Structure formats: C-alpha cells, structure tokens
Amino acid sequence: MALLELENIHKTYDLGEVQVHALRGVTLSVRKGEYLAIMGTSGSGKSTLMHILGCLDTPTEGRYLLDGKDVSGLGGDDLARIRNDRIGFVFQGFNLLARTSAVENVELPLLYAGVPRKERRQRALEALALVGLSGREHHQPHQLSGGQQQRVAIARSLVNGAPLILADEPTGNLDTRTSEEVMELFSHLNETAGITVILVTHEPEMARYVERIVTIRDGLVVSDEAKARERSFAS
Amino acid sequence: MIAPEEILLTALRALRTNKMRSLLTVLGMIIGVAAVIAMFAVGTGAQVRITERFASMGSNLLVVFPGSSRSGGVRGGGGTLPTLTLEDAEAILRECPAVADVAPRVSGRTQVVYGNANWSTSTVGSTASLLSIRNWTLESGRNFTESDQRSAAKVCILGATVASELFGGEDPLGKIVRVNKIPMTVVGLLAAKGSSAAGSDQDDTVLVPVTTAMKRLFGARFPGKIQDMTIQAKSAAEIAAAESQITDLLARRHRIRPGEENDFTVRNLSEIMEAAQEGARIMSLLLAAVASVSLLVGGIGIMNIMLVSVTERTREIGIRAAVGARGADILLQFLAEALLLSLAGGILGICTGAGGAFLISHFADWPAVIAPESVALAFGFSAAIGVFFGFYPAWKASRLNPIEALRYE
C-alpha cells in the first residue's frame, strides 16, 4: 500500500507581477519503507515538493494522499498535528533551537504532542542514543559539530515515532565523511525500523545509499528509477 | 494541547535568555504600578484622615454662625456682624425637639501667663456642653457648672498643649493663671486630642465659661453677642429636622420677614465632611489618573519588547511550527511571556508602591493607606495590560507561515 500519493501537484507562487510555477503537475507514489532520493538542478522545485510532502506548505492544485487520507485541503492546525506525529523533517541548516540543550531540542515534538515530562525526557534520551549521541544530551547546538547537530535533528524527527522522515539536503552543510555517517544513519533507520526516508541531495555520492531516484526538472518529474542499494549502514 | 505549566516554563526560559531586556521591561511596569499604588495610598490616607478628624469633632453636629449663606456665610469674618445671642442658644435647646445639646462660643486670641511662662493661645468661651458635643474628655479636674456660668466665674480649663507650655511637669489644677491679665483658677485639664481636620493643634486652647468670655475677655466689641454655636442633633436621622427647626426658630426670633435673607447660617457638619472627602477623593483620582499614564507607558513597553522578540525569534517560531506547534500554542507562549512580564511588574510595583507610600507617610507625616482593593486592582490591571499589549505580537507570531518563518534570517 502506498504511504503517500501525489496526484498532479501544482505550486504557483504569486509575486504580483509574475507567477512562479515551482511545481507544474507532479505525480508520485511512495510505498512504506522506501528509501528514496529526489534529485534535480537548483531551482527545479525540490524544496517546494518536500515542503508539500512535509505538510509545511499546501499545493495550489492537486491531491496529496497521506496514508490514504487527503491532506491537501487541511487547515493549519490539522497540518500541525500531522507534522507532529506522522512526519519528521530534517533541514539542511539543522534548525535546532539555539541556547537549548540537545535533549530539549529532541523533546520539542513531544511537548506539542502533550507527552508528560518524564516520558518525554526518556524518549528523547532513547532517540539520542539511537543516533549515537549518548553523552552529548546536555550540549547546546553551538557546542556540537555540524554532524552532531544534524544527528540531533534526526533524533528530533524520529522521536515521535513518525513513519516518514523527509530530509532536504541533510548533508548539504557537512563534509564527505560526516555526510556518509548521516546517510548511514538514515539507512539504519530505514532498514531496522522500517521508516520511509525521502531525501533531497545534489551529490551522486549520497544517492548510492538509496533504492530509488526521482529526478525533477522545472517542476516536473522527468525520471523515476529504481536501483539497487550500493551502500547500507552495515557495509 | 500543551499543558499550562509547560507554557509557563517555556515562557520563563525565553525571558531568562534575555535577562536585561526582560528586567528593563518589567521596570517600566514597576514604575507605573508603583505610582498608581502610592498615589491611591496617599489619597485614601487623606480621606481616612479627614474622616478621623471630623469624627473626633463629635457626631451629628450642626454649626450656626452669623451672616446669610447666600452672601457667603463667612464664619465670624470681618464683614459679618455678630447676630446670635446667648438667649438664641438657650431658646434652641428649649424649643427645638430634635436638638440634644447646644454649645455657644465666643473666642479670641489671648495671652496666658503663669509665673514666668507666657503663651499665646486661643481662648474659647462656652458651656459645659462643649465637652460632650466635641467628644472632649477631661484628663483631670471638673467641667464648668451652672453657677460658673451665672456668675461669670474666673475659672478655666486648659488644653494639653497650653498646660505643658505653661506648667511643664507641674500639676496646673488649682493654680491661678492670668488670661489677658485676668487671674483665673485652673479647674480642669483636657485630654490631648491631636490636630484638627484643618490641621491645627486642637490642644492649644483654653476654655472659660461663655459668660466669663463675654463679660471679662471679649465682650467689649459686641456686648451680648456670641460668635457661633455648635449644636448636636439627637440622632443622625434628626439632623435635617434639627436644621429646619433651628432655622425657623432663629428666623422668628430675629424677626426675619418672609422673602428676606436670614442673618445667620445653619450648616450640617457631615455635609462639610463629605465635601472635604469628596475633594480628597477627586484629588486622589486625579493623581492616580496621572500615574496611570506611566502604567500605560509600561504596557506599551511590553508590547514593544514583545514585537521585537517575535521578529527576532521568527526562526524559533518556524522550528516550533515545523515540529507540530499549532497557532494557539505559539499564541499562548508569547501571551504567557507578556503576562509574566506584566505580572512580575505588577507584583514588584505593588511592593515598591507600598514602600513609597510608607516613605511618604513617614517623612511627610501623612497617612498612607494601602487598600486591598487597590492592590487587587493594580494586580488585575497589570494582568490586563499584559494580555492587551501582548496579544497583538503573540497573534502576529501565531500567524506566521512555517516555511517563511524558517527562511527568515
């Protein structure tokens, strides 16, 4: 069964005099447990697509079915709820709260889910352990390396048990070595926890981890090919 | 839905990360609330003092003095000739059923001498009734008697200030003092009473029988006339009746023709007190109104800081929204911050205001009364200010689109 289905998604930014057609009819279906990369040149609409997938933005036109439910017409509060418990989002720039410890950053989604304090702390610590950050729980973002910060962000994206993690150029700010670690972490989550991972990347190197590559150009899907995983977390 | 204590904790953390700014914002509120509290305290103190002093003058009192009320009714003033007589006073007591007691009065400045000590004071000629009407008690000795009045006896009762000025520690009873050179025996001592509603020392006085005052001390100018009289009605309910009975009786006795102006005025002391209290109340409202302006400024300070804060923390808002905060969660968080600022300002302001009021009352010898309702009002008002001035910035924050908020640099 498809975890998510996009049907003819359009996104148009109205800038008054000009209209920017960022997406012009994207149709895409992703099954549970897939590990998929979206590639394309700069300005092709990858981030726009990810924002719609992540319920951070709504399409101008088209249908978006998440778990078989149409979410394209939902209001802000319903979208917030979906972001909270169905989707984990990882950004290129980490987007951690400054002057806030790693564990408190990871707790944030649980706070808005209404999870009691004690349980919150415990689940956040578990998530941090899962991404290999035990012992760094009380470090603040500025006390962590880029790779470590991205791991905190990944811990935050999975702490709520979301079945879907979206990552927009998660390795864009990291060096090759750290990038590989992050990619392996995604592989690990995908293979052991069955989490569906969709990520945007520019680097063919990183695409070696995934099993499917969707290429978009000028707001349209121009190729969608399955491939074998060349690397995984174990190798 | 996120729990209230979590909202408060989050708000507290945010305020802590910007300590200096939070402090200065709170300071604005403190000044506003403190000013209002202190002004109210001083104003209420004034009202209380007025009430106290009028109460110390006696209850259910009316004052009759010469001159028509329409011509201003200036009390015993230069332009008004005395028209009241001792017989008027006796007639009022005899013929007005609502009247309980009457104390006529003739007074003037006198020089009182005992041995080498010499004191200038006001001497009041009246009857034994004066003491009960004015709530005056004797520390020692006796009141005037009927025979004192009949014979215009050379006796006097000393106020506490006069007694201590002339006698120091000595017992004045039975001693002879010279009042305007006339030797008089001290038969009584008044208990100390403090200052009057007008602020003068009520204990700085010498009492003599009214007949003595008229014949021996001040009678030369207006023979047979008294200055004014203080009348006590039988009860608060009978004050109005007493007023009209006195007016009718005196008009008859003074042969005032219908349509003609009375040559006397009857005033109700509680009216005078109410007027004075009203004055004090208006004064304190005025002061508080001026002080509220600073409260308003404090509120605008909160709004200003919250707006800056929302702009500065746009990215934080985006992050919170991205992980699932709803508009209401964001709104409540910023509202809680504004509320915490204003309530902290309110509480500290109440303390500061109370301290200020205490200092004023201490150094200016002015009673300051912190009414519980003014504290409750200040508290409620600062909470309202927090909500009112915090709402717009919080609402602005809650309306941010997560993507745009995240993109904000």
Ligand SMILES: Nc1ncnc2c1ncn2[C@@H]1O[C@H](COP(=O)(O)OP(=O)(O)OP(=O)(O)O)[C@@H](O)[C@H]1O
């Ligand atoms: N808020 C916006 N307002 C107007 N135009 C926008 C907005 N966001 C994106 N666009 C436009 O939409 C198109 C797609 O942008 P998008 O960010 O999705 O590209 P991208 O594929 O993620 O590029 P990159 O690889 O550089 O991140 C671009 O032409 C961009 O200018």
Ligand SMILES: [Mg+2]
């Ligand atoms: Mg992009």
